[in-house]
Amino acid sequence: MTVKTVGYIGLGNAGFYLAGAVAKAGFRLVVDDSDPQRVAQFVSNFPRSKAGRATKDGFKDVDVLVTMLPNGKVVRDVLLGDGGISKQLKNGTVVIDTSSSSPFDTRQCGAELRQHGLELIDAPVTQEQMHAIRYAAVTLMIGHDSDKGYKTALPVLQAMSQHVFVMGRLGAGHAMKTLNNYVSVGSILALCDALVAGQKFGLDPKTMIDVLNVGTGRNFSTANAFREEVLPRTFDSGYQLRLLVKDTKIAKEVIQASGLSTQLPDMAIECLSDALRRVRPTANHEECVKRWEEVAGVQLKQSDKPTDRPPNPRYFTSKL
The missing domain is CATH 1.10.1040.10 (N-(1-d-carboxylethyl)-l-norvaline Dehydrogenase; domain 2)
Structure with a gap:
């Protein structure tokens, strides 16, 4: 599947720059954050992007959804909690969690998302130089259970990083x-x-x-x-x-x-x-x-x- 539109949830210290790298790679973005000002700033900087919070089905057309949130429990709540975004994602959407999450929470979340026809990939971030995250020069550690889902997500992963390492099954990246x-x-x-x-x-x-x-x-x-x-x-x-x-x-x-x-x-x-x-x-x-x-x-x-x-x-x- 060719990825055209990417959803990005979490525009904090890391997410803003990584989402920007995805936009610079030519993808259309739909973005959201708990701080509306961050969303407005991002959309202002990247005119081809739009705010996902404007409508409850704002992410229904994304091919890949990226999360960059404080921990795995927040990720699960955003995806599967009351009003969770998984309900609006189309079947086959690949979710990439770049947050720093527990690998055990990630495996549980992945199992629940599969029940909705969604595939989860964990892709947390590290860096070899200070502030490299601001320049899409990070290292991503990947865990996944689907070769097809990983191949779909790979262009987005590469847009955010300098190094990509597949560590094993789902949760291995977070481990x-x-x-x-x-x-x-x-x-x-x-x-x-x-x-x-x-x-x-x-x-x-x-x-x-x-x-x-x-x-x-x-x-x-x-x-x-x-x-x-x-x-x-x-x-x-x-x-x-x-x-x-x-x-x-x-x-x-x-x-x-x-x-x-x-x-x-x-x-x-x-x-x-x-x-x-x-x-x-x-x-x-x-x-x-x-x-x-x-x-x-x-x-x-x-x-x-x-x-x-x-x-x-x-x-x-x-x-x-």
């Missing part, structure tokens, strides 16, 4: 997403420990980051978030700390379901939850460092925001 974030959390916690302890010992945090980035300690936080947002004290990653706490709790569920016994998930959840209690509710994830600073009675030495970036042609050439 990979949460385990990816779990690995990232480990580096964040260790980096907070190291930078605070290092400064108290007499080391310069910026120089520490420089060393880590040409050594075995390099990771996304040293190369991106802490280098670009923490040390300059801008804290503008766009990914909220409360979402990182949520994702870490999902990782714990996945690890427990595997039968593996480990103490790390509980330790990570405890540290991040404590950090969240100490900052504003909408704080971005890298602001968790303030918890370490407060406990240690020190603030990391501020440095200028770096201007260099690792080369990434698509990242630089995108006009979104």
